[in-house]
Amino acid sequence: MSLLSRLGDLVGDAFEQVGADRSFGTVEWSNRPDLGQFQCNGALAAAKSLGRNPREIAQQVVAALPAAGTFSEVSIAGPGFINLTLDDTYLAGVVQETADDDRLGYPTVSQPRKHIVDFGGPNVAKSMHVGHVRSTVIGDSLQRLLRFVGHPTESDIHLGDWGTPMGMLIIELHRRRPDLIYFDLDYTGPYPDESPVTLEDLEEMYPAAAARVAEDPAEAEKARQATQELQAGRPGYRALWQHFVDVSIAGLRENFDALGVHFDHWFGESTVHDRIEPMLRRIEASGVARRSDGALVIDVARPDDTMDVPPLLLVKSDGSYLYGTTDLATIEMRVEDQHAQDLLYVVDARQSLHFEQVFRAARLAGIAPDDVALEHVGFGTVNGPDGKPFKTRSGGLLRLRDLIQMVIEAAERRLEEAEIAQDYPEEERRRIARAVGVAALKFGDLSNHRMSNYIFDLDRFVSFEGKTGPYLQYSAVRIRSILRNAAEQGLHPGPIVPPTVDAERDLMLAATRLPEVLDRTVELRAPNHVAEYAYDVSTVFNRFYDRCHILREADPARQASWLALVGMTLDLLALLLDLLGIEVPERM
């Protein structure tokens, strides 16, 4: 049980004794640390329902609190705020429990639910750019958080690997290389293992094809035809498509590996292709869909809507499917095969209407039962220093690969300037630079609330000073260094003794905040709360580091206690950083 809920119980008991509901005893972290470590504002709220003076209630509640043991100081301020300060011995006991717990005081959730995190994956034939940072980093943090708090979780990159774009790539390649064996209808295989195109080829081919299709109806018809034949299973087209997918995935994997992001499933729109026909038949038979201008649509508007919610298009008038169609079939798969209870879509906030339509359709068609939660976890855009979508100097989109390279190189430069790690092996220096660069990138993103559009200023990101990923790593590494030095001197952690210095007490208090921070982060799907907390812990530790010199401490009991305290702080920081997808080097 968290410290906050324990205190809430104590104060709740007191409220009950005074004749008020125990829920008024809710205790929170004080926003006036000068007056107390914790506060309870319940007396003000209780005053209304009891029809009594809030200050008077507060006084009775305080009188009903246990005489000693937990609090060293209890006071009433203003109209009825109850300020609480913990007894140092009690605090040391709580911290000892936390330090002894390998989950640092966070119990697993009482009701685990099967979660699926959908990363709204990148498309085949396109390389990842700066805009993909957000879904990758936010989605990864969410899957780590969900798992840690105890929800069984599966992640799915969910590639855009099906539909008209694939047909367009095929006709584009046919136009350029009609001689390829893949286009020969008389050929029955096998097809070459080697791809006829590189990712660079695909990236260049796709916009070219899209432009021609947009201009020329005959080209559009050819693309539609090719798409249909691909989906119907024409062997040469399937073989070709597999090459497109493989080549694209290899490129994507390079980026995800560099960022340390992993998926349980590399599914895509194509994964559910075989489910679409039966699903559509069932939907049509059930009567929730209708024909409209030659298309099959499902009306999702409701009488009480204050906005226009257009019908979800399931089948276009030319007979092909849209991404809403595969999204529906994917929900079906996740519910039926993966037994998912919570579906999270980590996708650009601009797609909110699309998800509203799909979610409503899934309910209407009986694909998602009521007890399955469907949630769009949206996020804002990444802008350049001018406030507009991030572009390179030449005006193009910055590739994710290049971006990662830039932050890593900046970290290498910083290592040189600081003249630190000079004597480390070259291989380790490179590893450190990678970890530091990636941390800067991830923390820079995750410290923003996911919904806000933020400005990506490369210079600021690689400065590595102040509120940055490297600052957090540096704090953790300092602890590692202390523990190493201590071990060399034969010093070991011991029982945690009551604090005597403010910096020490503050560090202890900070360590007990984990449960509420994680609960709130998961509830809001907002990793910036973890980022903020990690920064707080680092700041408090660095103050402690400045004031309390462990290796020079004369009192052996205190020294051992401090070693235990910073050891726990390291575990906590490492956990928080891990939840953000950031690793802590052994040294830096």
Added chain:
RNA sequence: GCCCCCGUAGCUCAGUGGACAGAGCAGGAGCCUUCUAAGCUCUUGGUCGGGGGUUCGAAUCCUCCCGGGGGCGCCA
């Protein structure tokens, strides 16, 4: 036109209906014979876009304006 998101210090951003609204950067002043100075200390800087309302109490909830971004049937 309708709907969604955003508007907080010079800049970039946090902020759980509670007390005097926070941090980083930038600006100013200090701290390395001391466990890593990617650090620490002090300091300057605010009509929380504006007006109403609900509440004992509003940056936070409701409403109306203003400004910015985005979305609105056969693209994803």
